[in-house]
Amino acid sequence: MVVEQHQDQVTLLLDGLSCAACVMKVQKALQAVPQVAQVQVNLAEQTALVSGNATPQSLVAAVQQAGYGAEVVNDDVLRAEKQQTKSAHEVKQRKWQGIVALGLGAALMLWGLLGGTMSVNQNNRVYWLAVGVLTLLVMIVTGKHFYQKAWQNLLNRTATMDTLVALGTGTAWLYSMFVCIKPEFFPENARHLYFEAAAMIIGFINLGKMFEAKAKQHSSQALARLLDLTPKTVHLVTPQGTQDIPLAKVQAGMQLRLQTGERVAVDGTITEGQGWFDESMLTGEPIPVQKQAGDKISAGTLISDGTVIYRAEQIGEQTTLANIIKLVRQAQSSKPKMGQLADKISAVFVPVVITIALVAALVWYILGPAPQFSYSLVIFTTVLIIACPCALGLATPMSIISGIGRAAELGILVRDADALQKAASADTIVFDKTGTLTKGSPKITALYCFNDYSEMQVSQLAASLEQGSNHPLAKGIVQFNQENQGELKPLHAFATLQGLGVSGEVEGLELLLGNQALMTQQGVDIQPAMAIFQQQTGRGATVVFFAINRQLAGLFVLSDPLREDSVNALQRLHEQGYHLVMLTGDQEKTARALAQGTVIDSVIAGVLPAEKANIIKALQQEGRNVVMVGDGINDAPALAQADVSIAMGSGSDIAIETAELTLMRHNISAVADALCLSKGILRNMKQNLFGAFIYNILGIPIAAGLLYPLFGILLNPMIGGLAMALSSITVVSNANRLLKFKVK
DSSP states (O other), X not given: OOEEEETTEEEEEOSOOOSHHHHXXXXXXXXXXXXXXXXXXXXXXXXXXXXXXXXXXXXXXXXHHTTOOOOOOOOHHXXXXXXXXXXHHHHHHHHHHHHHHHHHHHHHHHHHHTTOOOBOOTTTHHHHHHHHHHHXXXXXXXXXXXXXXXXXXXXXTXXXXXXXXXXXXXHHHHHHHHHHHOGGGSOGGGXXXXXXXXXXXXXXXXXXXXXXXXXXHHHTHHHHHHHTTSOSEEEEEETTEEEEEEGGGOOTTOEEEEOXXXXXXXXXEEEEEEEEEEOHHHHOOOSOEEEETTOEEOTTOEEXXXXXXXXXXXXXXXXXXXXXXXXXXXXXXXXXXXXXXHHHHHHHHHHHHHHHHHHHHHHHHHHSOSSHHHHHHHHHHHHHHHOOSHHHHHHHHHHHHHHHHHHHHTTEXXXXXXXXXXXXXXXXXXXXXXXXXXXXXXXXXXXXEOTTOOHHHHHHHHHHHHTTOOOHHXXXXXXXXXXXXXXXOOEEEEEEETTTEEEEEETTEEEEEEOHHHHHHTTOOOGGGHHHHHHHHHTXXXXXXXXXXXXXXXXXXXXXXXXXXXXXXXXXXXHTTOEEEEEOSSOHHHHHHHHTTSOOOEEEOSOOGGGHHHHHXXXXXXXXXXXXXXXXXXXXXXXXXXXXXXXXXXXXXXXXXXXXXXXXXXXXXXXXXXHHHHHHHHHHHHHHHHHHHHHHHHHHHHHTTTTHHHHOOOOOHHHHHHHHHHHHHHHHHHHXXXXXXXOO
């Protein structure tokens, strides 16, 4: 087990979890530790994420007390290496254990098939005693982990898969050995031996665990690839020249050189040179992006052509890549409601199975044909072996690990697996307009001046008023002034007028910049500009009024067109049956003109930022399951209110923390990809759970002898062991199909 502290969250790598019952056991042990707020245990990854203020030492002690080992590792890369080493060791160990156990079992089975007797008589008693001792040695060597954990479970008054295996194989061996020692206690037709069954069951389960471990390694490849994206050394630029230093020694402010074919080590800003950067592992976008001095670059991206020098800014766990890795790991350990249901069933599964096995054996002993004791033993053993909760426990975690790993490769970051389940049932998508459907960088297409003010005066004063604002419209006005080489003047008494515009003083002049409502409120006569206003808004442009000393001075016409990809992506979502809504603070005429020619079903315009959440709530009250797509910052209340929140952005900390899903590529088609993948993951989880439940629903009655009265069919315990191993392999293999999931 590995423990890693991230502020108020500890990551545990667990050792020895074998089924869903183990998950519940560890979860309860951790939840009982003082100051633990939340626990997420993942069977497939053998991990636990623990939130709260408990010390790592107390968490390790709690898990050890529950019967599992512990080791502390703080470094992400070292943790991954240890996990891979442990997994490789498990594959190797389970392989030879399976081969040895199956070798003995197959030899004994071959003996019976070639005509040898599988029962005890006076002539072969010593031979079978020797076989019994050999079988015991093989069971200990190849299956001691089952018996050790079963004993720990007994001491802790719990039961897991290991309990079922130990009970089943132990009962078969003890019965067979007792027949060898005291054959006279049994009728002649009840002296059949089950040494080969005990050995082969252990062999099948070990080989099943080997294939399962291999499949788990495959499912974690996406995260492993992310961990491998950071180079081990960097080229440090110094006055004396360039020297290579370890990544761990990089500090913020250092100048680093990057050459063609190398990966960016830390987040930073290019200071010299230019190059083409492949950001596909972060954004899912395969086309390289050209960057030059002043542009930001992210750790893990590859410079495919060019040479640059960049300034290190975010290092270590502060990089975008580190945030992504942390988010992926956290999401892979989370559980959707469907998975929580499976856990509740697993909590009582093993005791129920043991009860069924005992009842079925008793019924066969009382009502079954002769030899009753032999038949009841076969029934008891087969029910225990076939009814393993492994498949049930792996069903949802394996789908989540593979699905979220695939999502990361597509540039979709998932904060919580439950969001995927909710996204799969969404029917309405609400888009914020500016920066989501549009480019988010409005440009001035026309400037009209009134009352003898010149274009330079209006441009200069308006830009001076907006010089400190981050609003997209403000940036457009400031950029327009820069292009006209206008100087900015000192600004005083600046104020933001919610939903209306801004005001301030420049060189003693009272300035107002905003919408029609602001001008009307402040008594500014805008009648001379209304014809232009009506014409431009009818074309979908945004019109901003500018007044000096409450007299109309200018009319800015700004255009923020739809992104090139938006129309096709909206069409794709419409064809998939989603109800599409555009939400904006723009005037209705402007908004509707922009939406014209698209498949947007409804436009809700003139909405203040604070009112957007109420719009989402109103849609939900209509019975809609709403996905809100915004920038993750300005739309925070609406994102929080929606059933599922999707942030369009570059993966900044704020975007990741605000939304349940964050899209690393600024492209509406990524929304369609995310929703398509969420449906694929949910479908995969349902397939796995259905398979696991059907396996047990059919397997247990057949193992209990349900088909014997009708068809004379009685399941061999060895077949039960093989079926149990195949059920887990099937679930893991089905989940791994998500690693190659292709969006439609």
